[in-house]
Amino acid sequence: MAKKISTRNVIVEMDGDEMTRIMWAMIKKKLLATYVDIRTEYYDLGLKKRDETDDKITLEAAEAIKKHGVGVKCATITPDKNRVKEYNLKQEWKSPNATIRAQLDGTVFRKPILVNNIKPGVRSWNKPIIVGRHAYGDVYKNTEFKVPGPGKAELVYTDDAGCELFRGTIQEFNKGGGIIQGIHNTDSSIRSFAKSCMEYALDQKVDLWFGAKDTISKTYDGTFRDIFAETFEKEYRDKFKKAGIQFNFTLIDDTVARIMKSEGGMLWACKNYDGDVMSDMVASAFGSLAMMTSVLVSPNGWFEYEAAHGTVQKHYYKHLKGEKTSSNCMATLFAWTGALRKRGELDGTGQVVSFADAVEKAALDTVEKGAMTGDLAKLADPQAKKICSTEEFIDEIVKTLDAIWK
Numbered sequence: 331m332a333k334k335i336s337t338r339n340v341i342v343e344m345d346g347d348e349m350t351r352i353m354w355a356m357i358k359k360k361l362l363a364t365y366v367d368i369r370t371e372y373y374d375l376g377l378k379k380r381d382e383t384d385d386k387i388t389l390e391a392a393e394a395i396k397k398h399g400v401g402v403k404c405a406t407i408t409p410d411k412n413r414v415k416e417y418n419l420k421q422e423w424k425s426p427n428a429t430i431r432a433q434l435d436g437t438v439f440r441k442p443i444l445v446n447n448i449k450p451g452v453r454s455w456n457k458p459i460i461v462g463r464h465a466y467g468d469v470y471k472n473t474e475f476k477v478p479g480p481g482k483a484e485l486v487y488t489d490d491a492g493c494e495l496f497r498g499t500i501q502e503f504n505k506g507g508g509i510i511q512g513i514h515n516t517d518s519s520i521r522s523f524a525k526s527c528m529e530y531a532l533d534q535k536v537d538l539w540f541g542a543k544d545t546i547s548k549t550y551d552g553t554f555r556d557i558f559a560e561t562f563e564k565e566y567r568d569k570f571k572k573a574g575i576q577f578n579f580t581l582i583d584d585t586v587a588r589i590m591k592s593e594g595g596m597l598w599a600c601k602n603y604d605g606d607v608m609s610d611m612v613a614s615a616f617g618s619l620a621m622m623t624s625v626l627v628s629p630n631g632w633f634e635y636e637a638a639h640g641t642v643q644k645h646y647y648k649h650l651k652g653e654k655t656s657s658n659c660m661a662t663l664f665a666w667t668g669a670l671r672k673r674g675e676l677d678g679t680g681q682v683v684s685f686a687d688a689v690e691k692a693a694l695d696t697v698e699k700g701a702m703t704g705d706l707a708k709l710a711d712p713q714a715k716k717i718c719s720t721e722e723f724i725d726e727i728v729k730t731l732d733a734i735w736k
């Protein structure tokens with residue numbers, strides 16, 4: 331058994347719901363607590379506690395991340411009508427992720443975990459493609475209207491002093507109705523997005539790609555292009571040069587074509603809708619939801635790590651019935667190692683960073699040796715040697731870790 335190490339400063343730990351809550355506890359007990367004393371500040375974001383505290387606990391957790399800089403979060407239920415009944419809730423609480431994102435003003439980056447026995451759907455992709463989605467505005471905060479019949483739709487802007495500065499015709503509907511929609515974004519949100527992307531490209535030492543439709547949408551998408559260019563020139567050109575990485579802007583369709591032909595290994599910054607669609611395409615091409623990690627990076631240098639998947643509800647109901655599950659803990663485990671590595675880097679504790687590396691290596695080696703959960707066994711080539719239950723898989727990783735962490 332190796333000497334036990336410890337973290338210097340605090341990691342904000344946010345517990346969650348259902349099957350991921352079960353895996354969370356197993357990871358902590360079996361894979362972390364034996365090897366490292368982690369100083370955490372614990373927030374229970376499980377649905378019951380959120381309801382009890384009128385969701386104040388989520389805001390407190392977000393404040394704690396601002397204070398300590400690094401957080402790790404378990405998947406949580408975003409309640410809908412069924413959950414209100416199931417948990418007898420006071421109301422349909424908002425998504426904790428949305429609450430935390432709004433507090434930290436961050437951008438979410440999703441990164442696939444690659445193993446050599448799961449081949450990506452796109453043959454040339456042999457390095458991870460990180461997708462950064464701008465999670466504010468555009469069609470997600472729209473005003474739309476179903477035009478009932480002939481009439482005129484206009485776009486009007488009136489400033490705070492009451493002056494009409496702009497009036498433009500969207501469409502004159504002559505023969506029957508149609509649809510219209512108004513969308514917006516703000517300079518400050520786009521600037522935060524650009525900064526978060528540039529910070530994370532530096533953190534990961536990968537090129538940054540950004541595409542928009544600025545030839546068609548000269549003002550709207552053109553503003554995204556200009557703010558990225560300005561942020562890069564003012565703050566990041568020298569840093570990128572020093573790190574040996576590049577920033578490329580192209581038309582979004584050109585970006586898509588180039589991504590498909592690339593070997594991967596870049597951070598792809600996407601506008602809100604592009605990110606919604608493309609992150610699911612990239613995720614499925616790399617194999618499994620359970621192999622996708624996610625980190626919220628704020629332009630202020632705060633980091634929150636989590637798995638990209640949900641609480642794996644179906645497996646949890648099986649677990650409650652006493653049946654064996656084969657849930658994959660990889661993404662949740664990598665959320666912990668991501669937070670530990672960042673904590674170690676910020677604190678200058680090399681051993682903590684090395685430990686995070688060792689746990690990730692142990693997890694990858696375990697799968698590559700052929701021991702894996704059912705979701706991966708469906709995709710593995712060569713075939714899995716052992717299809718593990720949730721707990722057996724963690725035990726296999728512990729065995730591998732014991733051999734490399736001394």
Ligand code: NAP
Nearest residue numbers: 405406407408619620639640641642643644657658659705
């Ligand atoms: P989910 O938890 O992502 O699971 C969907 C399906 O994907 C599972 O049924 C399972 O497929 C597979 N899967 C996902 N993670 C897996 C893992 N670690 N190991 C093995 N298989 C895995 O989505 P959901 O069941 O639709 O959502 C459940 C709850 O999660 C919802 O209440 C939602 O609000 C919440 N949610 C939270 C977050 C978050 O906190 N970040 C994100 C998304 C959803 P099979 O059943 O085929 O095995």
Ligand code: MG
Nearest residue numbers: 605606607610
């Ligand atoms: Mg989507």
